[in-house]
Amino acid sequence: MEFLNPLREQLQSMWLSLVQVLPLLTIALLVVLITGILSRVFVGALLRSLARSGLRPALQSLFATLLKVTIWLVGLLIATTVVFPSLTPAKMLTALGLGSVAIGFAFKDIFENFFAGVLIMLRKAMRIGDFIQCQDLMGKVEHIALRETYLRQTDGQLLIVPNRLLFQNPVHVITDRDLRRYEIIVGIAYSEDVETARGIILQAVEGLPLVNSAQPVEVYAREFGSSSIDFTVRWWGKSAPLDRHQSRDQVVQAIKAALDKAGVEIPFPYRTLTFKAPVPVQTESSDAAPQ
Template sequence: MGIVSIAVGFAFKDIFENFFAGILLLWRFPFENGDFIECEGISGKVENISVRQTLIRQTSGELVIAPNSFLFLNPTKVLTDLPQRRITIIAGIAYGENVTDAVRVIEHAVDGCSTVHKDRPIEIFPQAFGASSIDIEVTWWADPTPVDIRRSRGEVIAAIKQALDEAGIEIPFPYRTLTFKHPLKTMLLGEKDGEIS
């Protein structure tokens, strides 16, 4: 009987783990149907939480059936736990531009976007000396779902680009400066008797 009990215990180990994990998830309510979550590379909308498993609809359309023990034992991000999420992008301006003016132009552009929450601060800070630009960190708050994040990021990037263009502030391409150990010989090409020499 002892051996049989051990064998049965191993056989139903995963079932019991998922069952108890499901009970804890339903009891504690860390997330509910309709929430967007992310866990170990799986990201999507929770469609149903049962005692043994959770159904997650990924943004690409696939349905993921996740054992509850998987969600309980691994770190899980609840993306819609708050009604707002913070977004950060990096904008670059040329080294010859005035950083203070650029920050002011960017802040005005972001503040005019409809997807940006006005009750939370817009934060803009020069961040680093990039390879070909002064990097400026731009942070704001928007609605929390993945499509809301993409929509807001797209609107803000377009608004910043337009505002910098209108202000005459350059967004640089990468610059390359080549140096040579020895001076290069130059040759003048000319045409002589129909031939290039």
């Protein structure tokens, strides 16, 4: 079986090479293990320090992630040079530089989301717990990661949004302030007195529990509608979505009850039908004999 001699020699050579490199592999594994321990220790210490500083949670997560990535890059670089002594850090950086263009095209979306996440975390406008709206997306910010943001929608569903979308499009931070101004339109009949109706609406809205008393309630005659004189009613309430619905519900009920009590008509749309020719109308006598 002499034809197997080359194969046997090759296997022996591979085994000897493995035995020679085994101590280096062991050292590299120890370096990786130490890197993991150092990463946990330093990141934990950084998070505790940042928590005492009162920094925003998004920035705390950003700094912790950047420190973790830096430690792991240094650790893996050391482990690689231990296993492959001829591969110096300078050569590795050169190889990364040559391949950066190809890597950039291959991971374009990932890099865009990464840098967008960093910039979003640095911004003060959007915080954890805020309700935001971006295009057709709306929800409560639960977590901001480096590549995506987690939104909890009002129906309970979790929405994962790429950071690039939030960075490149306008974002409405609904709960940036505790109070928001709301408005509805109320119509009264043309036969009603405008100033009287204005006073009734104003009195009905002022003093409601969900209407902020520190801000004035505003009632403006808006326009001549098709069936009514319309008023714009404005008030301030809490900015969360549930508070908005509750406040609007309370205001609508109070205005309707006050206008009904005062006898002020809230008209519905009228329709007047005209015909080119007279329409014959047949009437049936009440004393007609039954068939």
